[in-house]
Amino acid sequence: MNFQHSEKSIALQKQLKRFIAEHIHPIQEEVQAFHLDPSNAWKKWPGLYGLKEKAKGEGLWNLFLPKPYGGLSPGLTNLEYAPLAEIMGRIPWSSEVFNCSAPDTGNMEVLAKYGNQQQQETWLRPLMNGTIRSTFLMTEPEVASSDATNIETAIVADGDDYVIMGRKWWASGAMDPHCRIAIVMGKTDFNAPRHVQQSMVLVPLDTPGLKIERPLSVFGYNDSPEGHAEIVLDKVRVPKENLLVGEGKGFEIAQGRLGPGRVHHCMRLIGMAQHALELMSQRAVERSPFGRSLDTFSSIRQEIARSACEIEQTRLLVLSAADKMDRVGNKEAKDLIAMIKIVAPNMALKVIDRAIQIMGGMGVSGDTPLAYFYASARTLRLADGPDEVHLSQLGKSTIKKYIKT
Incomplete structure (x- = not known):
């Protein structure tokens, strides 16, 4: 595959990073405090729809959908969208700002691919508009x-x-x-x-x-x-x-729905892991037990180095899966899709756990996103098929390749 992102994807990555830096980073603590307040359970943060309108106005909307239905999406490939999912994964709630959050993404893909005209007008269009x-x-x-x-x-x-x-x-x-x-x-x-x-x-x-x-x-x-x-x-x-x-046709639709969604989940996990790597690296310089900053300890450097290697390995694997899906379809890419679903959550768990350990007590508190990242990554070893199912299917497929006939 060509590891150089398209000009379209690069431009959207820059635009998305700028939008998040200007409009989302400054209000993270406010949003988190709102949702941690029990009296706000099942309520939307009041400023969400203003952010969504800004994102829509800038064309940062329905980025996941591979076809530009009614001009409501830029029509990106899986490979073009993958780095955008990683960027949004750093702040999980941000995906909704851009109308790119699960399960709506998978449901919109189902309606776009399998829905008839009436079903699309009744349900796909308002979902794409972000009104439901x-x-x-x-x-x-x-x-x-x-x-x-x-x-x-x-x-x-x-x-x-x-x-x-x-x-x-x-x-x-x-x-x-x-x-x-x-x-x-x-x-x-x-x-x-x-x-x-x-x-x-x-x-x-x-x-x-x-x-x-x-x-x-x-x-x-x-x-x-x-x-x-x-x-x-x-x-x-x-x-x-x-x-x-x-x-x-239900099983067939389910298989078609889950392929792209697994790429989205895995890239968001990479975003979480990348954020965790940055937090642990910063913490290593800031903290000085026993008269030395943490970054001078070889064991800490090794943990950070392993994390950097594992994140990059996983990122390249997921991009490879996205590329193959774009070129030959989900069915032909099924082994790579299974691989990323096995590798990404487990990688993220390891990296986030190292970050928690280096952060100390702060790592398990609500003062960083690490505890929530860990819970999310652990859940994704089950969601969209548990590890064991993907391992079994991948093992069967791999053995079949090497049986002499």
Whole structure:
């Protein structure tokens, strides 16, 4: 691959860094204090929409979407978008400012690729305009959802409608006060071959029978205002026109949705790790135990050096995966996509842990983003498929390459 970024991507990187430096860095503490206040749970920081309008006005909007739908996105490739995701990953909440936060990114890609014209006008356009938010309902508490074919939510045809029965959890974004639509994965035919039993259907959040039972915390963080919810679907009725593509296409859509999202997650993790590296390097110069600054200790230098190596190795691997996806498609790039999903969260955990150790007590406090980074990175060893699934699939694929036939 050509490791030189396109002129378009380079220009957007500079523009994005400038925007963050001018408009986001100065208010980080204010935003953090707002969301740590229990009385503000599931509320938006009041200045968010002003920032979003500024970002939209500067063309820093829907940067992730590979096609310039209606002029609402610059139409970047995965490779062009990857460094932008890294930049936003340094301040996780900043992604929403640019309409680039999960799960909306994946849901917009699904609607752009698989939605019909009516579905796109009803849901994709307001999502791209940033006037609503969305959630994705696949994982279930009663089954091992790392194998998506296990899901048990029923989507039963009844005349011109579907009736949905089931329970979902880890519905990220569902607690957001502006969440309006859910993409629900369930089974329309329990007797069909294993990978064509599933379908996906659009369910407005105000549909009778859809009940948010509770928000779920992650290592004590509620991730307000988006949050993660457990949701009951009790005889939820939607018209058949809400079905995406057709019955039996759910697993195929899920695979198409997760590929680009894994690149986004991995590049954001690299942004977190890079920020952690910078914090530990600065701290090493500032602190002087036993009469010497930390940066003069060989062990500290080695930890920082290892971190720099591992970040760069991971960055290049993710860029390689993005490049291959752009050139030959997600299916042909599946081994590289599996590799980055295995490598990036584990790398970030190691680097962030070293930074916490070098920072000392400050590292586990709320005075730095490291504790939240650690919780996020650990969660991403599970989200979008746990390590074990990717390792198993990659191992199987690798063995197959070297079997003599």
